Amino acid sequence: MRLTIRLMTACCVSAINLLAASAQDTATTQALNLDNNIVNQSLQRFSQGINIGKIAVDSTAVTSDSVKIFLNSALQNVPMRSDNVADITKALAEQLPADLKDKKLTVFVNGYDIHRLIPFYYRPRRGDVIYTPGFRNVPAEGLGKTRYTVTPIVSNLNRPYTLKSGLQDRHIALWQSHGKYFEQGLNRWEWQRARLFESVEDKFTQSFVLPYLVPMLENAGAYVMMPRERDTNPNEVVVDNDGALATSPYAEHNGLNPWQKGDGTGFAYLRKQYVDFQNPFTDGTYRMATTVKKANECSTVTWTPDIPEDGDYAVYVSYKTLPQSASDARYTVRHKGGTTTFSVNQTMGGGTWIYLGTFAFAKGQQGSVELSNMSKESGKIVTADAVRFGGGMGNIARMGDGDHIKQYCKGNRDGAVTDRNAYQPRLDLVPMASGYPRYLEGARYYMQWAGIPDSIYSPTHGANDYTDDYRDRGLWVNYLAGGTKACPDVKGLNIPIDLSFAFHTDAGTVRGDSIIGNLGIYQVSQYGGKFADGTSRDLNRDLCDLVQTQIAHDLRLQADPKWTRRGMWNQRYFEAWVPRVPAMLLELMSHENFADMRYGLDPRFGFMVGRAVYKGILRFLSTEYCYPYVVQPLPVTHFATAINKKGQVVLTWQAERDSLEPTADARRFVVYKRIGNGDFDNGTVVRKNTYTTDIPTDEVVSFKVTALNDGGESFPSEILSVGINSKATTKPVLVINGFDRISAPDDFKSSDDNLAGFLADYDNGVPYKKLISYVGPMKEFRRAIPWTHDDASGYGDSYGTYERITVAGNTFDYPALHGRSIMKAGYSFVSMSRAAACADPALADTTFDGRQLTAQYSAIDLILGKEKQSKFGRPGLHPLTFKTFDTPMQHLLSAYCKAGGAVLVSGSYVGTDLWQNPLVKADAADKQFAKDILKYQWREDRACTWGQIAYVVSPLAADTTSFRYYDKPNSESYVVESPDAIDPADNCAYTAFRYPENGMSAGIVFGGNATDHWRTCVLAFPFEAIKGESVRDAMMGRILGFIAPPPCLASEARALPQMGREKLQ
Secondary structure, three states: OOOOOOOOOOOHHHHHHHHHHHHOOOOOOEOOOOOHHHHHHHHHHHHOOOOOOOOOEEEEEEOOOEEEEEEOOHHHHOOOOHHHHHHHHHHHHOOOOHHHOOOEEEEEEOOEEHHHHOOHHHOOOEOOEOOOOOOOOOOHHHEOOOOEOOOOOEEEOOOOOOOOOOOOOOEEEEEEOOOEEEEOOOOEEEOOOOEEOOEEHHHHOHHHHHHHHHHHHHHOOOEEEOOOOOOOOOOOEEEOOOOOOOOOOEEEEOOOOOOEEOOOOEOOOOOOOEOOOOOHHHOEOOEEEEOEOOHHHOOEEEEOOOEOOOEEEEEEEOOOOOOOEOOOEEEEEEEOOEEEEEEEOOOOOOOOOEEEEEEEEOOEOOOEEEEEOEOOOOOOEEEEOOEEEOOOEOOEOEOOOOOEEEOOOOOOOOOOEEEOOOOOOOOOOOOEOOOOEHHHEOHHHHHHHOOOOHHHHOOOOOOOHHHHHHHHHHHHHHHHHEOOOOEOOOOOOOOOEEEEEEEEEEOOOOOOOOOOOEEEEEOOOHHHHEOOOOOEOHHHHHHHHHHHHHHHHHHHHHOOOOOOEEEEEEOOOHHHHOOOOOEEEEEEEEOOOHHHHHHHOOHHHHHHHHHHHHHHHHHHHHHHOOOOOOOOOOOOEEEEEEEOOOOOEEEEEEOOOOOOOOOOOOOEEEEEEEEOOOOOOOOEEEOOOEEEEOOOOOOEEEEEEEEEEOOEEOOOOOOEEEEOOOOOOOOOEEEEEOOOOOEOOOEEEOOOOOEEEEOOOOOOOEOEOEEOOOOOOEOOOEOOOOOOEOOEOOOOEEOOOOOOOOEEOEOOOHHHHHHHHHHHOOOOEEEEEHHHHOOOHHHHOOOOOOHHHHOOOOEEEEEEEOOOOEOOOOOOOOOOEOOOOOHHHHHHHHHHHHOOOEEEEEEOOOOHHHHOOOOOOOOHHHHHHHHHHHOEEEEEOOOOOOOEEEEOOOOOOOOOOEEEEOOOOOOOOOOOOOOOEEEEOOOOEEEEEEOOOOOOEEEEEEOOOOOOOOEEEEEOOOHHHEOOHHHHHHHHHHHHHHHOOOHHHHHHHHOHHHOOHHHHO
C-alpha cells in the first residue's frame, strides 16, 4: 500500500493542546525553558533505530509539587516499556534546574502520559495473569470471573482435542490488502498496484495470509472472517433450495417438525453475472424447522454438489438468523476422508457465506453437506439456505460510463466526471466480469456475492470502485459486529469480532542490501477515543506495538539482524480508524525493494512472519481476556514409517523445540490417516512420539502428524506413506523423501549493483504447497529505470503470464505418488523423511553398516525433486541448506550399495548441485561419491527446454518411446525449469534416457561390475514431475525390475550388465 494513501485531519494540534491543558494543574503554574537541541540530543538514543524526526518540547508546567513536560509526537513511534520510560524520564530530569529536581516529573508524548504508551502486556502483573480494563466483545452472560466465554459462530465437533490457552472462542476479521478492481476511468479491470519482482501487492500479501497466518490463527482456535475469497480453487458449485442456476441435487427429509418456507428473503442463484447492486441473498427463499432433541425425530436437508473435478473445495453455508434461532445447528460434511460435523451458531451471521472448512471432494456427486434440526435447545428454529463449494470465478460485472469522460480513479480519487464533446462520441459499454478467480478480486466484489449491503461495499454508490475497496473493509468489520457490545447501534450480523487486522506491503526502494522493513498504523482518537463499551482506544496502539515488536524480534533472530522496524503511526487510515474493535494496519515490507523481496518470496520467511503476527495477536487477546497464553508448537521432525513383525505400521517422529518461545513445547500429538486417494480423517490424539496401527493391504495408506499443546496445533509434518502388496515376493522398497526444499527464486546482483533481480527461467524457487503470489517472470533488471505507470513499473517490472493461476509447489506428499507406482510393480514400500533416514550417529562417519538396510529393503528410492543448496535472503548471512547429497546421505547410500543394495535417485540437480552450484565451490569428495557409488557424472545444467525425454535402448528398455514432464508453471506439479544432463561414469553404466532436443543423457543405469556388486538408476529429472500416471507406473516397473528384480527374475536380470555397450547403443 503506498504511503501516500492517507486521510489526515487538521485537528491533531488542537487535540494535543486540549489534552495538555487538561493534564496541567489549573492551580498556580509556571513555564520552564528547556533547550530543544539538548532534549533531542539526549533522547534520540531511545529511538531504537526508528527514524522519528526531531524530539521537541511543546510546553511545560511547574506547580508546587510537580513538573510536567509535554513532548511532541516524535517518540510516539517508539515502543515504550517500563525501563525506557524510566530512562527517558531520568534523562529529562537531569536537565531540570537544581531547585526542581525534587519535584515529581511526569512526561507526556503527543498529549499522552508516557506510561500510557506501555502496552498492558508489559505492565506489572500478578502471577501469570495480566489484569487489564480490556476490550471484551462478549455478551453479559459470558462475563465470568476467570474466563470470558461466547458460543463461537462455528465449532468443529470432530476435532479430537480442546484448547484452553490459545484463541478459542475468539473471532478475528482479517484481510490481505487489495485485489483486482474495475477502473471506471479506463473501463477495464486492473491490479491496484504494479507488477514487481514476479508479484503484485494484490497477490503478494495473500502469500503470507492464506497459507500461514490464517491457518495459525485457526489452529489456535480462532474463527477467522475475511472480506475477500479465501479459496484459490477456480471451480465453484452452489446448491440451493431455489434451484435456478444451482442445478446440483437438493433434498429434504421430514421428521417430527417438517421443513417449511421461511418468512422473508433468502439466497437464490439467478444470474451468471451480477451488476449494479444486485444481491443474491435477496433473490430467493430459505427453509426453516423447529428443533427436536431425539435423533429419530429429526428433519434433514442434504446438499449434494456435482463436483467438476477432484480437488480441495472450501465449504460455505448460509442461513437466516431469526429471534429464535438455534445456537447449535448441526452440519455434517461428507468428503473423501469421511465425515466432519460442525455446530453453527445461527443466532449470528445469517444472510452471508459462513466458512466451515476446506475438504477434498471427488468428481461427481459423491460428497454432500447435511443439516439436521436436532438441537440441545427446545423450541428453537434451524434455518437452511444455500451451500457453496469452492472459490469460483469472479461474477460481479462492472462497466464504465459511456455518456461521460471519467478521470482515472486510482490517480484522482474524487472521481471527476465531464461530459463528452463532439469529438468524443457516446460509447455503448457493456458490463464485464474480471475473468479472474474470485480470490484475486478486491473485497468490494466478494462482499456483493456474499450478500453484504451495498452501503457497506460501495460507499461511493458505484462511482469509484478503487476508493470503495479500501473504505469498505472497515465498514464490513462494523457490519459483522453490528448488534454486539462493539457496535450496539449498528444493524449487522451480531458476530462478536474481537480484532481487525489489515495486512499490507509498502512502497519504497533503496540500493544494496538495505531493508525497508515493517511499519504499523493505528488510530486512537476516533469515536471520542473510546470503544462503545468505554474502553480506551489506546488498545489499538497496544495491538500495533505487540505485533510490530514480535515481527522485529523474530525476523532479526531468524532472518536478518538488520531487519528494520520503521515505527508506529497514529494516523487516519480507513482500515485503522473505521473499525470499532481493536484494529491495526501492517505494512510488512516493501514490495518495491529487491533486498526485502529476497526474503518476501521465500516460503520460510512467510512462515516466520505468519508465526510472529499470530504470536502478537495471541499476546494481545490473552491480555484483553486475562489468561496465560500458550503458543502452538512447531511441526514435528524425523518422521518415519516401518512395518513390524505383525504386519502393522509403526510411526515415529520427534518434537521440535522452539528456541524463541518457551511455551511452545509439544504435549501431545495428532496422527492423521488417509487411505488411497481419499482425504485425511479427523485425527487421533496420542501422548507419545510413536503410533502403531493396522492398515488394509493393496492400498497406499498415508499419514501426517501434528504437535499439540493447550495453545493449539502445529503445522503438519510431511506426508509419509506405506503400502503392503499382498502379492509381493520380496522385501519392501524404502522411499526416502529427500525433497524438503522450499525457497525463493534464484537471484543475482551485478558487482556495480546496477543490475539485479530474480531468475524465474533458471529456478523459480520451490513454494510451500502452492504459489499464489506469482504473476510471471521478471523482465526489467536495470535499477535505473523508473516507475512511470503501474503498466510500466520500471525496475522489477514483471510479465503477467501466470497471474490467473495458482502454481504448484512442494506438496511434501511424493512418497504416495512413488508408492503407487512401486505397488503396481509388485512391491511393498515404506517411507521416511531425510532427517529420519540420516539420524543414525554412525552416518556422521563411515562406520555405518549397510547390511542392516539390505536386510530390510530390496531397494531405496531417494526422492530429490528440486533439492539443491539454496540460500536464504542476503547472501552469506545464513548457511546454505537443502544439499542433494549431504555427508550423512552419502555415507548411507555408500554403505547400502557396498552391502549389495539397489538405489533409484531422481531429481533436477543431481549433477549441478555437486559440480557447479553457483553458491558454493565444488567439493572433489562429492563428485567422487557420485562417480564411484551412483555411477554418474555431471555433463550440463539447464539441459532441456522442450519438456521432453525419451528412452534409449539400454539394459532398462529396448524401445525409444518419449514422454513429457512439467516444464512450465502449472497447478498440477511443481515446475522443472532446469533439469541436468548426466553421463555414465563407469564402463558398465549406460545411458537410459536422453533429451530429444539435443541428445544429451538424461538418466543412467548401472547393474554392477566385477568389483561393485550393486545397482543404481539415476534420473536427472524428478520422477514425480513426469506427466501421466501410466507413464510413471511403466517406468517404475522397468527400473525396479532391473535394479531390484524379484527372486524369480534375479538370475535373468544379472546377465544384463554383461551385454556389450556396442550392442545396446
